[in-house]
Amino acid sequence: MRDSTAVTVRVVYLARLREAFASAGEPLRLPDGSDSTVAALLDTLRARGGSFASELAPGRAVRVAVNHEMARPSDSLRDGDEVAIFPPVTGG
Amino acid sequence: MSVRVQTADFDAGAEIARLRAGDARVGAVAAFIGTVRDVNDDAAVARLTLEHYPGMTEKSLEAIVAEAKERFDIYDVLVVHRVGELRPTDQIVLVAVTSAHRGEAFDACRFVMDYLKTRAPFWKKERTPEGERWVEARASDDEAAARW
Numbered sequence: 270m271r272d273s274t275a276v277t278v279r280v281v282y283l284a285r286l287r288e289a290f291a292s293a294g295e296p297l298r299l300p301d302g303s304d305s306t307v308a309a310l311l312d313t314l315r316a317r318g319g320s321f322a323s324e325l326a327p328g329r330a331v332r333v334a335v336n337h338e339m340a341r342p343s344d345s346l347r348d349g350d351e352v353a354i355f356p357p358v359t360g361g
Numbered sequence: 362m363s364v365r366v367q368t369a370d371f372d373a374g375a376e377i378a379r380l381r382a383g384d385a386r387v388g389a390v391a392a393f394i395g396t397v398r399d400v401n402d403d404a405a406v407a408r409l410t411l412e413h414y415p416g417m418t419e420k421s422l423e424a425i426v427a428e429a430k431e432r433f434d435i436y437d438v439l440v441v442h443r444v445g446e447l448r449p450t451d452q453i454v455l456v457a458v459t460s461a462h463r464g465e466a467f468d469a470c471r472f473v474m475d476y477l478k479t480r481a482p483f484w485k486k487e488r489t490p491e492g493e494r495w496v497e498a499r500a501s502d503d504e505a506a507a508r509w
Binding site: 281283284285330334337339353355356357358359360361 | 414454477479485
């Protein structure tokens with residue numbers, strides 16, 4: 270039963286965050302019992318401490334996209350979603 | 362194809378000629394080209410690396426073009442944005458808009474650039490004499506996009 274509700278997403282780190290975390294991304298299983306939102310995912314990452322805690326600290330400008338669409342902290346995540354975390358964009 | 366992300370340089374003249382080819386409705390073409398400066402935030406820039414998020418980048422540019430076509434009385438839009446290693450004087454981005462009259466073409470071109478600067482997932486990293494640094498987003502870009 271627990272396995273059928275487990276949410277595992279593919280997290281992608283871009284630009285400055287990829288360098289700060291020394292990772293382009295990873296599969297991440299949300300904790301059982303969490304509410305499976307973008308905010309819960311960020312909390313899970315922050316709890317690791319180190320650069321995750323500092324780069325994703327509340328007040329830092331961080332953007333999140335779910336399946337290539339900009340997302341809000343309250344947005345729900347589903348199993349298999351691609352969740353990208355990145356700094357404000359600077360193209361053009 | 363009205364949106365392209367590529368490492369190669371572009372020929373703005375050829376791109377614009379292709380955009381308006383055979384379309385006798387067109388009475389105005391507005392185009393913007395962004396290029397690499399050799400100074401940013403008081404530091405010399407020797408090289409610029411542009412990174413993007415493949416898949417989302419094209420999708421977000423297409424959404425911006427679609428919104429421009431809804432908001433303005435225009436015929437067509439072309440966006441070409443380069444990624445990879447660039448140097449001062451290199452071209453970065455081309456936005457071209459065709460319309461019957463100049464006003465809508467100018468406005469739509471500016472709208473696409475203002476939205477691209479704040480919504481399309483591209484990031485710039487500069488090499489300066491002090492080392493490499495990621496370019497920080499500017500509040501003035503958010504203000505420019507908010508005007509629309």
